[in-house]
Amino acid sequence: MLLLPLLLLSCSRQPAGKGWLRLSFTAVDAVEESVKAQLSDYGCTLPAAEDFSLKVRMPLGQVFWEGSLTDWTGEIGLVEGAYTVEAAWGQEGEEGFNKPRFAAVQTVQIVADTQQDVVLSAKLANCMVKVARTELFDNYFKDCALRLTTGAGTVIPLDEAESRPVFIEAYRFSLSGTVTAVQTGKQYELGKTVDAGLRPATCYTLLLDVDSVGGLKVMIHFDDEVTTVNMEEDMYE
Numbered sequence: 001m002l003l004l005p006l007l008l009l010s011c012s013r014q015p016a017g018k019g020w021l022r023l024s025f026t027a028v029d030a031v032e033e034s035v036k037a038q039l040s041d042y043g044c045t046l047p048a049a050e051d052f053s054l055k056v057r058m059p060l061g062q063v064f065w066e067g068s069l070t071d072w073t074g075e076i077g078l079v080e081g082a083y084t085v086e087a088a089w090g091q092e093g094e095e096g097f098n099k100p101r102f103a104a105v106q107t108v109q110i111v112a113d114t115q116q117d118v119v120l121s122a123k124l125a126n127c128m129v130k131v132a133r134t135e136l137f138d139n140y141f142k143d144c145a146l147r148l149t150t151g152a153g154t155v156i157p158l159d160e161a162e163s164r165p166v167f168i169e170a171y172r173f174s175l176s177g178t179v180t181a182v183q184t185g186k187q188y189e190l191g192k193t194v195d196a197g198l199r200p201a202t203c204y205t206l207l208l209d210v211d212s213v214g215g216l217k218v219m220i221h222f223d224d225e226v227t228t229v230n231m232e233e234d235m236y237e
Contacts (some may be wrong), residue, residue, distance in 0.1 A: 013185055013211045013218070014018070015103070016078075017077075017112050017195050018077030018078055018079055018110075018112060019077070019078050019079075019110035019111050019112055019113065019114050019115070019116060020074055020075070020076070020077060020078065020110075020114075020115045020116070020120070021052075021056070021072075021074055021078060021108065021110065021115075021116055021118060021209065022071055022074045022082070022115055022117050023069075023074065023117070023118050023119075023120060024086070024117070024118075024119050024120070025049050025052070025087065025104075025119075025120045025122070026120070026121045026122070026191075027046055027047065027049065027102065027121075027122045028050075028121060028122065028123045028124075028202060029046050029200055030203040031124065031202065031203050032130070032201060032203070033202070033205075036182075037203065039064065039100070039124070040199075041231045042128065042165050042203070043098075043164065044098070044140075045057050047089045047090075047102060047161075048071055049131050050068060050069065050070045051089055052068070052069040052087045052088065052089045052122065053066070053067070053068065053069065053088050053089070054066070054067060054068065054069040054071075054072055054085070054087050055084075055085075055086045055088075056072075056083055056085055056086075056181055057083060057084040057085075057086070058081065058083060059081040059082050059083065061084075064078070064083070064102065066185060067231065070237065072236060074115075076111045077128070079110070079112075080111055080112050081109075081110055082106050082107055082109050082110075082225075083107065083108050083109075083110055083204055084105065084106070084107050084108075084212070085106045085107075085108060085118055086103070086104070086105050086121045086217075087100070087102075087103065087122055087141045088102065088103045088104075088122075088125075089101065089102045089103075089122070090102060092125075093152065093169070095126070095150050095152060095154040095156070095166070095167060095168045095169060096154065096156055096167065097156075097165075097166060097172050098164075098167070099126075099167045100124055100126065101124070101125045101126050101167070101179070102122045102123065102124060102125060103122060103123070103125040103180070104120040104121055104122040105118070105121070106118050106120055107136075114167070116190070118190075118205075123148055123159060123200065123201045124200055124201040125200050125201075126144065126167045126168055126169055126170060126200060126218075127167075127168060127169075127170040127198050127200055127201070127203070127204060128165035128166065128167055128168075128202070128203040128204065129148060129164065129165060129166050129167040129168060129173055129176075129203075129204050129205075129206065130163065130164065130203065130206070131148075131158055131162070131175065131205070131206045131207075131208065132148060132199060132205055132206070132207050132208070133207070133208045133209075134207065134208065134209045136210055137207060137208045137209050137210050137218070138210070139182070139184055140181065140183075140210050141179040141180060141181060141182060141188075141208075141210075141218070142160075142179070142180050143160065143178075143179065143180040144158075144160045144177065144178075144179050144184050144207070144208070145160075145177045145178050145179075146158040146175060146176070146177035146190070147176055147177050148158060148166055148168075148169070148173055148174070148175055149174045149176065150168045151168075151171035151172035152167060152168075152171070152175065153170070153194075158177075165203055170198040170199055170200045170202070170228070172193070172194060172195040172196075172198065173194055173198075174192065174193040174194075174218070175190070175191065175192045175193075176189075176190065176191045176192075177189075177190055177208055178190065179218070180232070186211075188218070188229070189229075190208075190218060190220065190227075190229055192206060192220045194220065194222060203222070204222065205222075205223040206220055206222055207220070207222075208220060209221060211228075217229065
């Protein structure tokens with residue numbers, strides 16, 4: 001966890017009858033997986049505090065202040081009410097390789113003549129999906145022509161040698177495509193849809209495997225769930 005303190009406000013110049021907001025900021029590098037990991041394990045760099053944008057929204061949702069996170073000095077008086085403070089980095093809605101997005105949201109009740117302290121903890125706002133293959137799978141199949149389709153409709157081709165995770169909205173995704181039998185050159189369709197339980201700041205792996213009897217069944221492992229694809233034709237004809 002990387003702690004990035006921001007400028008603290010000076011209370012000496014605050015107008016009477018208004019409240020003030022003091023921020024501190026934390027950016028979290030941890031990613032949930034079967035074992036704890038860090039973004040650097042996936043070739044990603046945690047953005048610096050000065051790279052985050054900040055929005056302070058008024059009680060009805062209007063943007064009261066917007067700018068760089070580090071430009072907030074806390075010397076601006078706010079009328080009483082419930083405010084929403086948002087810090088973000090990355091483009092919302094963008095999906096693909098090397099497209100992480102970080103976000104932190106906190107609500108705070110501003111009271112007249114009172115300073116409120118808010119700690120923003122920015123985490124990865126999207127999830128990651130990657131595809132892996134077992135050695136046994138590679139013994140039976142080659143030329144994996146796969147694609148990932150997200151819940152937003154983004155289609156991302158997955159090269160056979162691709163090991164990087166895809167950053168997507170934590171909503172749903174489908175894996176589809178073809179694999180080719182090593183022995184016969186025949187192509188087979190694969191498919192898997194995940195539409196529940198996805199969480200931000202989590203990396204998910206779809207593992208392609210085969211059964212131990214002739215490789216006639218391809219198994220797609222996802223967490224504790226296994227999808228089995230039966231090959232309709234004998235691969236050794």
